[in-house]
Amino acid sequence: MSKQIRRLKERLIEGALLLSALFSIFITAGIIAVLFFETFEFFKEVSIIEFLTDTQWTPLFAEKHFGILPLFAGTLLTTLIAVIVAIPIGLTSAIYLSEYASDRVRTAVKPALEILAAIPTVVYGYFALLLVTPALQMIFPDLSGFNALSPGIVMGIMIIPIISSLSEDAMHAVPMGLREGAYALGSTRLQVATRVVVPAAFSGIAASFILGISRAVGETMIVAIAAGQQPRLTMNPFVPVETVTAYIVQVSLGDTPTGTIEYRTIFAVGISLFVVTFGLNMISYWLRKRFREEY
Amino acid sequence: MNRNKLSKWFDSSFYIIGFASTLIGLAILAVLIIDILIDGAGRLGWQFFTSYPSRKPEAAGILSAWIGTVWIMVLTALLAVPLGIMAAIQLEEYSKKSWLTNLIEINIANLAGVPSIIYGLLGLGLFVRVMSLERSVISGAATLAILVLPIVILSTREAIRAIPFSIREASYALGATKWQTIRHQVLPAALPGIMTGIILAMSRAVGETAPLITIGALTYVAFLPASPITYEFPFISFQGLFDPFTVLPIQIFNWVSRPQKGFFADAAAGIIVLLIITFLMNAIAVWIRHKHSKKIRW
Numbered sequence: 001m002s003k004q005i006r007r008l009k010e011r012l013i014e015g016a017l018l019l020s021a022l023f024s025i026f027i028t029a030g031i032i033a034v035l036f037f038e039t040f041e042f043f044k045e046v047s048i049i050e051f052l053t054d055t056q057w058t059p060l061f062a063e064k065h066f067g068i069l070p071l072f073a074g075t076l077l078t079t080l081i082a083v084i085v086a087i088p089i090g091l092t093s094a095i096y097l098s099e100y101a102s103d104r105v106r107t108a109v110k111p112a113l114e115i116l117a118a119i120p121t122v123v124y125g126y127f128a129l130l131l132v133t134p135a136l137q138m139i140f141p142d143l144s145g146f147n148a149l150s151p152g153i154v155m156g157i158m159i160i161p162i163i164s165s166l167s168e169d170a171m172h173a174v175p176m177g178l179r180e181g182a183y184a185l186g187s188t189r190l191q192v193a194t195r196v197v198v199p200a201a202f203s204g205i206a207a208s209f210i211l212g213i214s215r216a217v218g219e220t221m222i223v224a225i226a227a228g229q230q231p232r233l234t235m236n237p238f239v240p241v242e243t244v245t246a247y248i249v250q251v252s253l254g255d256t257p258t259g260t261i262e263y264r265t266i267f268a269v270g271i272s273l274f275v276v277t278f279g280l281n282m283i284s285y286w287l288r289k290r291f292r293e294e295y
Numbered sequence: 296m297n298r299n300k301l302s303k304w305f306d307s308s309f310y311i312i313g314f315a316s317t318l319i320g321l322a323i324l325a326v327l328i329i330d331i332l333i334d335g336a337g338r339l340g341w342q343f344f345t346s347y348p349s350r351k352p353e354a355a356g357i358l359s360a361w362i363g364t365v366w367i368m369v370l371t372a373l374l375a376v377p378l379g380i381m382a383a384i385q386l387e388e389y390s391k392k393s394w395l396t397n398l399i400e401i402n403i404a405n406l407a408g409v410p411s412i413i414y415g416l417l418g419l420g421l422f423v424r425v426m427s428l429e430r431s432v433i434s435g436a437a438t439l440a441i442l443v444l445p446i447v448i449l450s451t452r453e454a455i456r457a458i459p460f461s462i463r464e465a466s467y468a469l470g471a472t473k474w475q476t477i478r479h480q481v482l483p484a485a486l487p488g489i490m491t492g493i494i495l496a497m498s499r500a501v502g503e504t505a506p507l508i509t510i511g512a513l514t515y516v517a518f519l520p521a522s523p524i525t526y527e528f529p530f531i532s533f534q535g536l537f538d539p540f541t542v543l544p545i546q547i548f549n550w551v552s553r554p555q556k557g558f559f560a561d562a563a564a565g566i567i568v569l570l571i572i573t574f575l576m577n578a579i580a581v582w583i584r585h586k587h588s589k590k591i592r593w
Contacts (some may be wrong), residue, residue: 034420096313122504190379218410220505
């Protein structure tokens with residue numbers, strides 16, 4: 001009898017465990033359902049062609065335009081600046097940590113760099129608005145108080161640890177034999193790093209870049225604080241812009257009643273953001289999986 | 296210079312460039328901390344922790360913000376930790392290779408990369424609107440719990456995976472069932488790793504701003520959620536779960552986005568408090584990991 005009770009208990013526990021694991025799928029389903037539902041309502045009132053091609057985004061004004069291009073331009077511009085900052089520094093640092101640094105340096109530096117990734121983004125926003133922008137204004141006097149340049153740079157600093165840490169992992173996984181072969185032919189460490197290790201670890205390194213980009217695209221507080229709230233179709237880093245994420249924050253801070261078109265815009269731009277980051281994450285996941293299988 | 300010498304010169308100069316690139320992040324971190332200490336240390340004091348926000352920068356404080364943060368953190372942990380650990384046990388110990396397992400794994404990896412503001416939209420649509428929980432503490436905590444769930448699952452799985460199979464086999468040999476083995480052998484052995492993951496997940500949650508703004512946490516709150524402990528029978532109240540709230544990072548954001556310069560000092564002081572919490576949690580996590588890795592040799 002007690003054996004049967006025990007077996008029943010095990011079954012119940014197994015059921016609960018399975019449900020918990022399935023819950024993660026419900027979350028994704030929930031995200032997609034919520035975004036789709038409101039977006040569907042949105043596109044009843046706004047044509048999808050206007051949404052994708054109109055060059056103005058003014059849903060909060062009297063004369064409404066619903067073109068997402070200016071918001072995407074803001075996201076693209078800040079992300080691009082972040083990438084220009086983060087990729088060279090992150091990759092150089094990864095090569096240094098993997099090929100040059102001693103084990104002691106590596107074990108000391110890696111957790112220290114992870115602190116950079118642990119800092120709340122609102123802190124980076126403060127840093128961008130009140131320290132980096134004034135400093136940049138000394139170099140570029142015509143830089144406006146809100147701009148894409150400063151939050152872009154700060155976002156770049158934020159994603160350096162992602163790129164350096166993941167790239168370093170990928171390079172570390174390259175078999176020693178490949179390096180030894182190159183050394184035997186008389187290569188320097190730098191030549192081994194750039195011509196053997198980096199190409200061999202390429203898919204892992206690319207995965208880290210894409211993950212960094214995805215993080216920059218979805219980053220919210222830094223741009224909401226320091227980039228301004230003026231959606232404009234420009235690639236000029238000196239003027240105020242608005243990103244997709246910053247727009248969602250702007251609407252959320254106001255008192256927008258449920259069911260209005262303004263309320264639905266945040267879901268429509270949200271789904272666009274979700275699709276972009278989902279695509280990037282999937283590519284990164286696939287690349288990482290591939291590099292894991294290689295060696 | 297011949298080619299060989301040039302290569303050697305490149306090699307040794309890269310040593311310096313690489314070292315500098317690695318340190319640049321830490322140098323910026325140092326600048327950031329010094330700047331914030333200069334701006335905000337003067338505002339820190341008893342009054343700062345016991346005052347509500349105010350129109351006057353000198354009188355403003357973080358009372359509603361830090362109490363809101365405590366509420367949200369406790370509830371987020373209560374929701375996310377059991378669910379995350381159970382999902383991890385399922386995936387590590389019970390799942391067989393199948394399309395469903397595969398789907399769940401890809402899905403969790405993807406959820407870990409979804410921007411936090413998307414979780415805010417989910418919370419807004421699901422908890423605030425559909426479930427009519429309004430802009431309450433419970434809506435915020437549920438949203439953050441979903442946000443950190445993938446982190447808890449991934450780190451718990453890693454901790455469970457590190458437990459050698461021989462421990463399970465010994466337990467089975469003594470007649471234990473699968474669940475008894477997990478409950479009495481695997482989980483206790485994996486506990487330090489699980490704790491590390493939970494603390495890191497909570498340190499992520501404590502700094503999250505965007506999703507809570509999206510679900511409509513208020514930026515100016517001069518009251519507290521109803522206390523969970525009451526003086527009348529039954530001495531416990533759940534009323535606070537349904538009250539509006541703010542949290543520390545939102546209060547900081549509010550102060551940063553004010554035009555008056557006086558509030559920047561308040562923001563900096565708030566950041567000092569937030570950074571101390573974040574660094575402390577990370578330090579504890581690193582310490583547990585370090586202590587554990589020294590103690591046990593399988």
